[in-house]
Amino acid sequence: MPTAVPSHNRSSLAHRLRYAARHPQRVVPYLRRHLRDWRLQRRSGGNHIAYYRAVMKSDTARNPLGAVGTPSQERWNALGRMQFDYLVGHGLKPGDHMLEIGCGNLRAGRHFIDYLETGHYYGVDISPDILLAAQQTVVDHNLQDKLPHMTLVDDMRLAHLPGGRFRVVHAHSVFSHSPVHVIEDCFRHVGRLLAPGGFFDFTYNRTDGTEHDVLREDFYFRPATLIALAEKHGLAARTMDDWDDLPHKQSKIRVTLPAPVEAAGKSEERAQTPDGDGEPSGSPA
Numbered sequence: 134m135p136t137a138v139p140s141h142n143r144s145s146l147a148h149r150l151r152y153a154a155r156h157p158q159r160v161v162p163y164l165r166r167h168l169r170d171w172r173l174q175r176r177s178g179g180n181h182i183a184y185y186r187a188v189m190k191s192d193t194a195r196n197p198l199g200a201v202g203t204p205s206q207e208r209w210n211a212l213g214r215m216q217f218d219y220l221v222g223h224g225l226k227p228g229d230h231m232l233e234i235g236c237g238n239l240r241a242g243r244h245f246i247d248y249l250e251t252g253h254y255y256g257v258d259i260s261p262d263i264l265l266a267a268q269q270t271v272v273d274h275n276l277q278d279k280l281p282h283m284t285l286v287d288d289m290r291l292a293h294l295p296g297g298r299f300r301v302v303h304a305h306s307v308f309s310h311s312p313v314h315v316i317e318d319c320f321r322h323v324g325r326l327l328a329p330g331g332f333f334d335f336t337y338n339r340t341d342g343t344e345h346d347v348l349r350e351d352f353y354f355r356p357a358t359l360i361a362l363a364e365k366h367g368l369a370a371r372t373m374d375d376w377d378d379l380p381h382k383q384s385k386i387r388v389t390l391p392a393p394v395e396a397a398g399k400s401e402e403r404a405q406t407p408d409g410d411g412e413p414s415g416s417p418a
Contacts, residue, residue, distance in 0.1 A: 170348045181312055181349070182259050182288060188350065189260035197238050197266040209240055215379060216305055217244035220334070229253065229300040232326060234291075234319070234335075235307035236283060238266035243274050246281045255282040255299070257291065289319035296325045302333040308359070309338045309383055310350055316359065320366040320388070327390050334373065336383040356386065363388050 169191065177184035196204055203209040225231065227250050236242045236256025246254045258264050267283055270276075284293065302323060308316050323333050340353040347353075356372050363370035368388045376385035 170350065174349060181315055184349065185310060186259045190262045193260065193262040193266060197263065203240065212381070213240040213242075213244055215381065216241035216303070217248070219376065219379070220245075220301060220303065221248070223334075225301050227253075230298050230328070231255065231301045231303065232257070232291075232294065232299045234289075234302065234304040235259075236267060237263050239270040241303075241305060242267065242281070243270055243276060246271070246276045246279045247274070249279070251278065252280045252282070254279070255284070255294065257284045257286045257294075259286060261285055289315060290322045291326060292322075294326055297328050299326050300328045300331040302326060302331070304333070304335040306336055306383060308335050308354075309352060312346070312349075312352060313354070313358075313362070317362055317366070320363050320368060323388070324366065324368055324390055329390075331389070333368075333388040334385060335388070336376075336381075336385050338382075339384040356384065359386055367391070 170188065173187040173191070174184050177187060198204055198206065198209045203212050225245075225248075227248060229249065230253045231245055231249060233242055233245065233254070233256045236258050239246070239256070242254065242256050256267065258267070264283055264285060271281060286293075304319075308319075327333065337359060338351060338353045339356060341355065344355060344358065345353050360370040360372075363386075367390075369391050370386055370388045373385040373387050
């Protein structure tokens with residue numbers, strides 16, 4: 134059976150009070166994290182990427198595995214392997230060029246680097262601290278000869294990367310920590326990077342109720358919101374329901390470029406029906 138997705142509002146006062154009553158031992162750590170995040174948000178001046186980079190710096194200093202959401206080595210290994218197996222099962226080939234947005238410390242990236250041909254793996258992240266941990270992962274797993282490309286970025290434009298290069302773009306647990314304007318910035322630019330027939334898979338925190346965030350670290354979206362946002366930027370998007378069968382709390386959406394014939398057909402329809410009123414061009418008002 135698919136993993137259940139949260140539909141309640143974790144940011145609501147009622148939820149927080151119920152959670153505190155059930156887990157009193159977690160109240161003090163939560164308050165400490167809330168205070169830390171408040172300070173980091175003030176220092177970032179409202180820039181979410183700068184804020185989350187500071188979060189990653191703090192978390193990586195404590196535990197590089199925990200900074201990417203898997204505090205134990207066992208879970209780090211299992212989740213990385215699960216991502217790898219899923220993409221190979223969906224057609225990833227050794228000759229493909231792959232881009233991993235939010236590569237972290239190569240939890241999954243080490244498997245992709247080992248599997249892909251030399252120089253075919255590209256990873257980007259906003260955190261210099263976690264990229265240093267990624268370099269150590271390359272050393273620990275003897276992957277130096279595979280020449281992975283790992284780059285620090287400051288936004289989702291990805292302007293330094295070549296267009297039409299990547300058959301697979303992958304972002305695991307990135308949009309789950311991103312407000313909608315950061316996600317839209319990615320949608321605005323990711324289509325340029327996709328090779329013909331390529332796809333972009335990303336996970337997100339799903340809610341079927343009110344969209345919300347927790348501490349400006351965890352963001353919850355309805356799938357229809359993200360699908361519509363992708364379509365706004367000329368992309369096709371669909372939920373990947375088979376991912377929900379796996380032991381992971383986040384859901385997955387796949388984004389592709391529409392086929393040329395399909396895209397041309399839609400352009401012709403728009404030309405015939407300006408303003409979306411259903412009347413052909415040149416019809417009287």
